[in-house]
Amino acid sequence: MxxxxxxxxxxxxxxxxxxxxxxxxxxxxxxxxxxxxxxxxxxxxxxxxxxxxxxxxxxxxxxxxxxxxxxxxxxxxxxxxxxxxxxxxxxxSEPRNLIGLAGEATHHILIAGGIGITPMHSLARYMDVRDISFELHYFASSEEDAAFLPILQEKCPEKLHAHLGISRDAQTGILEQLRDDAPDGSHVYLCGPQGFMDKVTGIVSQRFNDTEIHFENFHAGDQVDESENTTFVVELEGEEYDIPVDRSIVDVLNDNGAEIDTSCREGICGTCIMEVLEGVPDHRDNVLTPSEREANETMAVCISRSKSPKLVLDYF
Ligand code: FES
Structure with a gap:
């Protein structure tokens, strides 16, 4: 890196x-x-x-x-x-983007919880000066705790919906309403604490498919029981490598001369993504979308393993 x-x-x-x-x-x-x-x-x-x-x-x-x-x-x-x-x-590091604007969307719905406002602030400011259709829903415990609220109120007051000090129950009603009111062609962008993300995803996914929901999630996935790890083989550029139960794919490959960048090593940043040419990954990351996991065409090799005896990988 x-x-x-x-x-x-x-x-x-x-x-x-x-x-x-x-x-x-x-x-x-x-x-x-x-x-x-x-x-x-x-x-x-x-x-x-x-x-x-x-x-x-x-x-x-x-x-x-x-x-x-x-x-x-x-x-x-x-x-x-x-x-x-x-x-x-x-x-x-150099900037990377996991939550870029979808070119095919005709309206963008940004939903931020607490410190999750950070990517939404930059997305909102970018769209505001370019007259791109969007709305920003900002959930925070109070006005005092809402970073960037004054600048957003000044720059895009008609796009900003500040939901301050709202109970969790009331959040549900607001999220259901904005989901139902969204114009056709909308895409949804989420960032916030894990519990908030889970809640929003559960509500908006009743209308939007996962190619229309974009999220930034700097949290590791659920802990898995590593005692159930199995050995398997990875092939890269014609060479085969044994992956033992206590080592990651990326560590074994890099020890053998591969040059795979890593950063978080927890499956949250996307730096180590590789292409899967053959085999079935055991996805343990929190960076791929559900459809990307289902497609089994890419995997995060810092944390994910294999369900099949062998994976054939390539640089992404
Ligand atoms: S190094 Fe961050 S996802 Fe693998």
């Missing part, structure tokens, strides 16, 4: 627990454009790498902006980023 060094150019306190960190190139050169909804890997002061959505203006090139919520149970990732000062250095 190629990381580049950047410098903290500014820090803005968005809410009592959320800061925006502005990252620039140390030599002052442009940091580059990205597509709205993209995220980067950030290696923090404790060398822990996490994925963060870029939440500034995608067409600006002077700084990347990530918003970081200080989690109560942080193991060093978000808490360490909250200790940063202007001038500190970090390492980041």
């Amino acid at each position: 190629g990381l580049k060094e950047v410098v903290v150019a500014d820090i803005v306190h968005e809410t009592p627990t959320i800061i925006s960190i502005y990252l620039s190139m140390p030599d002052g050169t442009p940091i580059g454009h990205y597509t709205p909804g993209a995220h980067i890997d950030v290696e923090g002061p404790t060398a822990i790498t996490r994925q963060y959505s870029l939440c500034g203006r995608p067409d600006g090139d002077d700084a990347y902006v990530v918003a970081v919520k200080r989690e109560d149970d942080s193991r060093g990732g978000s808490a360490a980023l909250h200790t940063l000062k202007v001038g500190d250095r970090l390492k980041i």
Whole structure:
């Protein structure tokens, strides 16, 4: 994974627990454009790498902006980023996008829960200046806890539906209503805590199929019982490799000279996706969509394994 060094150019306190960190190139050169909804890997002061959505203006090139919520149970990732000062250095990856705008959609429904506003903020700002049809539903516990609410109220008040301090039961009614009111041709985009994502997905999937639902999910999938792992064989470029029960596909392949990039190693970022030419993967990631899993044409080799005795893989 190629990381580049950047410098903290500014820090803005968005809410009592959320800061925006502005990252620039140390030599002052442009940091580059990205597509709205993209995220980067950030290696923090404790060398822990996490994925963060870029939440500034995608067409600006002077700084990347990530918003970081200080989690109560942080193991060093978000808490360490909250200790940063202007001038500190970090390492980041190039932007990747798992939640880009669907070109075939005629209307875009953005649904954010809490800190899940970060990719939605960049998508909304991008669409607003281009007159692309969208609506943004922002669920947060209070106005004080709703990052970017003032700028969204200023820039796109008629597109913004702020649902603040809404009970879980009332959320259900709002989500069902927006699902039923959605114009034909809509696509839905989700980001938020896992429980919120599960709830929204359950409601909107009653109308939209999974090619019309896009999500960014920086959470690992359910824990699987690794004691049930089995051995299998992976073939890559004509060579066969045994995958033992206690090693991942990517570790075995890279130890044998393959060059497969990884980042999260938990099945959430999509960096290690490979093409499946033969065999049936045992998907354990949280990055492929249900239809991608069903198609068995790709897999996340940092975490997924095999249901068949052999997989034939290729670089994606
Ligand atoms: S390295 Fe992130 S999904 Fe495999």
